[in-house]
Amino acid sequence: MFGEYFDNVRKKRPLICCITNCVTANDVANALLAIGASPMMSDEMLEMDDMTNLSDGLFLNTGTLREAAVDIMFRAARQTAKQNHPVVLDPVGAGATDFRTRTALELTMDIKLSAIRGNISEIRTLAVGSGTTQGVDADAEDQITEETLAMSAAFTHFYARKTDAIIIATGSIDIITDGRKYYTVRNGRPEMTRVTGTGCMLSAILTAFLAANPGDFLKASSSAVIAMGVAGEVAAERMLPGDGNATYRNRIIDALCNMDGKVLDERGNYEEK
Amino acid sequence: MFGEYFDNVRKKRPLICCITNCVTANDVANALLAIGASPMMSDEMLEMDDMTNLSDGLFLNTGTLREAAVDIMFRAARQTAKQNHPVVLDPVGAGATDFRTRTALELTMDIKLSAIRGNISEIRTLAVGSGTTQGVDADAEDQITEETLAMSAAFTHFYARKTDAIIIATGSIDIITDGRKYYTVRNGRPEMTRVTGTGCMLSAILTAFLAANPGDFLKASSSAVIAMGVAGEVAAERMLPGDGNATYRNRIIDALCNMDGKVLDERGNYEEK
Amino acid sequence: MFGEYFDNVRKKRPLICCITNCVTANDVANALLAIGASPMMSDEMLEMDDMTNLSDGLFLNTGTLREAAVDIMFRAARQTAKQNHPVVLDPVGAGATDFRTRTALELTMDIKLSAIRGNISEIRTLAVGSGTTQGVDADAEDQITEETLAMSAAFTHFYARKTDAIIIATGSIDIITDGRKYYTVRNGRPEMTRVTGTGCMLSAILTAFLAANPGDFLKASSSAVIAMGVAGEVAAERMLPGDGNATYRNRIIDALCNMDGKVLDERGNYEEK
Numbered sequence: 001m002f003g004e005y006f007d008n009v010r011k012k013r014p015l016i017c018c019i020t021n022c023v024t025a026n027d028v029a030n031a032l033l034a035i036g037a038s039p040m041m042s043d044e045m046l047e048m049d050d051m052t053n054l055s056d057g058l059f060l061n062t063g064t065l066r067e068a069a070v071d072i073m074f075r076a077a078r079q080t081a082k083q084n085h086p087v088v089l090d091p092v093g094a095g096a097t098d099f100r101t102r103t104a105l106e107l108t109m110d111i112k113l114s115a116i117r118g119n120i121s122e123i124r125t126l127a128v129g130s131g132t133t134q135g136v137d138a139d140a141e142d143q144i145t146e147e148t149l150a151m152s153a154a155f156t157h158f159y160a161r162k163t164d165a166i167i168i169a170t171g172s173i174d175i176i177t178d179g180r181k182y183y184t185v186r187n188g189r190p191e192m193t194r195v196t197g198t199g200c201m202l203s204a205i206l207t208a209f210l211a212a213n214p215g216d217f218l219k220a221s222s223s224a225v226i227a228m229g230v231a232g233e234v235a236a237e238r239m240l241p242g243d244g245n246a247t248y249r250n251r252i253i254d255a256l257c258n259m260d261g262k263v264l265d266e267r268g269n270y271e272e273k
Numbered sequence: 274m275f276g277e278y279f280d281n282v283r284k285k286r287p288l289i290c291c292i293t294n295c296v297t298a299n300d301v302a303n304a305l306l307a308i309g310a311s312p313m314m315s316d317e318m319l320e321m322d323d324m325t326n327l328s329d330g331l332f333l334n335t336g337t338l339r340e341a342a343v344d345i346m347f348r349a350a351r352q353t354a355k356q357n358h359p360v361v362l363d364p365v366g367a368g369a370t371d372f373r374t375r376t377a378l379e380l381t382m383d384i385k386l387s388a389i390r391g392n393i394s395e396i397r398t399l400a401v402g403s404g405t406t407q408g409v410d411a412d413a414e415d416q417i418t419e420e421t422l423a424m425s426a427a428f429t430h431f432y433a434r435k436t437d438a439i440i441i442a443t444g445s446i447d448i449i450t451d452g453r454k455y456y457t458v459r460n461g462r463p464e465m466t467r468v469t470g471t472g473c474m475l476s477a478i479l480t481a482f483l484a485a486n487p488g489d490f491l492k493a494s495s496s497a498v499i500a501m502g503v504a505g506e507v508a509a510e511r512m513l514p515g516d517g518n519a520t521y522r523n524r525i526i527d528a529l530c531n532m533d534g535k536v537l538d539e540r541g542n543y544e545e546k
Numbered sequence: 547m548f549g550e551y552f553d554n555v556r557k558k559r560p561l562i563c564c565i566t567n568c569v570t571a572n573d574v575a576n577a578l579l580a581i582g583a584s585p586m587m588s589d590e591m592l593e594m595d596d597m598t599n600l601s602d603g604l605f606l607n608t609g610t611l612r613e614a615a616v617d618i619m620f621r622a623a624r625q626t627a628k629q630n631h632p633v634v635l636d637p638v639g640a641g642a643t644d645f646r647t648r649t650a651l652e653l654t655m656d657i658k659l660s661a662i663r664g665n666i667s668e669i670r671t672l673a674v675g676s677g678t679t680q681g682v683d684a685d686a687e688d689q690i691t692e693e694t695l696a697m698s699a700a701f702t703h704f705y706a707r708k709t710d711a712i713i714i715a716t717g718s719i720d721i722i723t724d725g726r727k728y729y730t731v732r733n734g735r736p737e738m739t740r741v742t743g744t745g746c747m748l749s750a751i752l753t754a755f756l757a758a759n760p761g762d763f764l765k766a767s768s769s770a771v772i773a774m775g776v777a778g779e780v781a782a783e784r785m786l787p788g789d790g791n792a793t794y795r796n797r798i799i800d801a802l803c804n805m806d807g808k809v810l811d812e813r814g815n816y817e818e819k
Contacts (some may be wrong), residue, residue, distance in 0.1 A: 013298065016791060020569040020708070021587070022295040023569055023571045023572055023575050023585075023587050024572060024575075025296045026296055026297060026299060026300065026469060026470070026572060027572065029296050029297075029469035029470075030468065030469050030518055030519055030522065033322070033467050033469060033518055034467070034517060034518050034519070039469065040298075040366070040369070041294070041296050041336070041337050042337055042338075042370075043337065043339070044338060044339050044340060044372065045340075046338075046340055046370075046372040047338075047370035047371070047373060050369065050370035050371055050372070051463060053370075054370075063587070064587050064588055064589065064590075065588075065590060065591060066590050067591075067595075069593055069791060092585070095591075096586070096596065096597075097588075097593035097597060097600075098593070098596055098598070099590065099593035099594035105362070117359075126751060143710040151413055166520065194570060194579050194803070195576065195579065195581070196575035196579060196585065197572070197575075226574050233437035234515075238515055242780075242784055242797075242800060242801075242804060242805050243578050243800050243802045244799060244800030244801065244802070244803025245576055245579055245794035245799060245800070246576055246580070246795070246797075246798075246799035246800050246803070247796050247797075248802050249576065250519035250520050250796065251515075251519075251520075252519075253517060253518060253519035254515060254516050254517030254518070254519050254520050255517065257467070257517025257518045258515060258517050259521070273407060274744070295568040298568055298569045299569055299570060299573065299742060299743070300622025301571060302569050302570075302742035302743075303741065303791055303792055303795065306740050306741065306742060306791055307740070307790060307791050307792070312569075312742065313639070313642070314567070314569050314609070314610050315610055315611075315613070316610065316644075317610075317611060317612050317613060317645065319613055319643075319645040320611075320643035320645040320646060323642065323644055323645070324642075324643060327642060327643075356655050422550050444629035464698075507788075511788055522792070522795075523792035523793050523796065524788075524792075525792075526790060526791060526792035527788060527789055527790030527791070527792050528788075528790065529790070530740070530791045530792070531788060531790050
């Protein structure tokens with residue numbers, strides 16, 4: 001069922017404008033190319049209108065955020081929203097620094113975002129004003145487990161209603177909700193946290209999934225989450241003795257490159273609630 | 274015949290100053306190291322004179338261009354030209370945004386560039402003021418094919434005469450011309466468009482080829498284009514089931530690392546016109 | 547003996563704040579994750595106090611240094627030093643440009659640095675005001691060899707006393723000294739100079755080693771140097787015909803990911819003087 005959303009990305013080849021961090025920009029670009037989308041990166045106000053006019057969706061990421069980029073993000077988001085193209089926010093480091101928390105909150109309040117994807121600490125910080133973000137990784141106390149799932153689902157749900165955006169909180173279990181119903185996804189592998197940028201890559205390809213599937217953002221988001229999780233699994237299966245996180249990074253992008261809707265349908269491990 | 278130009282790079286080990294985008298900077302650096310050149314990256318005015326004095330060539334790339342970088346590019350280009358060292362421009366995104374088009378045009382008009390390397394849409398935009406650049410990738414309508422080769426050659430030729438620079442328009446067929454004669458190259462693989470930065474890497478190593486071969490920029494440029502194309506082919510031959518664009522990226526750089534003039538001479542697929 | 551310092555990193559999982567260059571930021575992040583540490587990157591003044599308060603150590607790197615980043619580095623360094631957390635400087639390009647030399651010197655004079663790690667040309671430039679830095683790579687004349695070891699050790703020693711920091715000068719032989727005694731390390735492989743960022747990665751993981759081993763910075767630094775050298779050796783042993791510097795980069799990070807104190811103890815090749 002979720003496979004068709006992936007296939008639509010390959011068919012429509014959306015062009016995604018990315019205002020993202022310099023640490024994982026290369027992986028984000030290759031992940032978008034892997035699924036058949038096209039990346040375009042900028043953080044210069046002078047060309048932002050041209051960029052957003054050309055592109056089919058906007059990906060905002062607050063990793064290595066600079067003050068000068070905040071206005072650019074707002075401008076790009078407003079222009080993209082005007083065209084009814086999706087805007088996705090990855091609030092990297094929300095909860096870790098006031099600057100990132102405040103910027104992410106302002107974006108969520110002033111702009112009609114299509115989706116917000118973060119680890120559970122980041123989403124919790126934005127949703128309820130507290131979280132125990134430890135750097136850019138989710139805090140152990142915040143992990144989504146079978147025990148904490150109900151509580152995590154509750155504030156994710158609440159936050160989706162408040163923002164009118166799809167909220168995607170990722171961890172060992174992923175939660176995707178539009179505030180009415182939600183999906184949990186149990187794909188992926190714990191080793192993915194040892195690779196920088198897996199979250200950024202997911203948020204970027206999610207933007208492409210939304211751009212290619214304007215009719216159902218909840219299912220398109222869930223499909224993107226499953227795709228990334230399955231990529232992590234396929235990549236893990238191809239690891240050889242001696243391989244580590246650098247090779248794993250490459251294998252994850254490779255797996256996205258070789259994926260299609262059929263694989264996603266076969267391997268998707270999700271529940272609808 | 275083109276092999277010796279490659280071997281000269283390995284012998285002379287030119288130091289290339291790069292003002293380039295943050296998305297592919299790492300791949301550009303490793304590609305330069307792969308062919309035996311040495312990269313040095315900066316976008317700070319305060320050190321640009323020192324940088325250009327030390328280096329043997331300058332590589333300018335307009336991907337993720339910032340306004341503040343424009344003056345720096347001009348300064349670096351003038352200083353490099355004064356020393357009779359090559360300046361190469363990769364006008365990433367020319368045609369996609371006014372800012373990049375304008376900056377690229379100003380650079381080509383005010384500076385004596387040694388070579389300009391872009392996809393056919395970018396070159397067409399600069400040459401005749403129109404192109405159908407879709408983001409940072411060449412538009413399908415603009416592809417160089419056997420049918421459109423004569424027309425593409427015509428405006429590339431014209432643009433080389435106008436700028437007095439070597440013009441390199443790359444695509445499924447590559448055109449390299451100095452405005453008097455031209456080479457077409459049919460090396461490379463379509464999968465190269467699925468890897469971010471193959472164009473940037475080519476433009477960067479091209480700078481090193483020119484720095485190491487001051488006597489014949491047209492042949493040195495053609496040699497660089499063949500080297501990159503052959504690297505794409507060798508890399509493709511080493512791909513295993515399950516490998517994708519991330520592994521392909523690594524294999525391309527690996528292939529450059531293992532290449533020498535002999536391989537280039539054996540595998541080069543070009544015509545002189 | 548040095549293995550326990552590595553194991554402490556895996557146990558304590560220090561969070562390292564990185565103000566580093568955009569060329570190798572991704573490799574630095576993955577290298578930190580590989581050894582069990584956690585990276586956090588920023589170059590924005592507005593969040594620097596929050597960043598340094600959260601983190602267990604600070605890594606400063608002058609590659610692609612911008613003027614605006616200098617004040618940010620000073621602020622971050624002062625805040626980190628106040629908390630008695632380690633501050634490590636990698637003076638990339640000191641000796642190559644006045645701006646980088648001056649910034650590195652000012653940092654070493656105004657801030658209590660825990661360690662300074664550079665190639666021998668960079669260290670020599672800072673220590674005795676001259677070096678023959680050729681770009682960002684050490685000059686051939688400056689190489690640490692059996693013949694020049696005594697002289698290199700002398701000025702490294704002197705510089706450690708002057709700065710009250712651990713000085714790590716790396717090359718074919720590495721020197722680590724606190725100004726009282728020193729270690730030489732003969733691990734590593736010459737091919738490591740063909741990969742961009744091996745020096746940056748070493749300096750970054752060194753910061754994590756210091757953060758996890760506050761009791762003995764000299765031994766912790768030596769352990770980090772051995773770890774990187776052994777990673778280079780393990781990676782080289784896994785190379786296949788056709789592999790080149792891109793694959794070698796991945797294998798180095800992979801080797802760090804699979805390393806533990808036991809491997810380090812078995813393969814460490816060092817002398818205490």
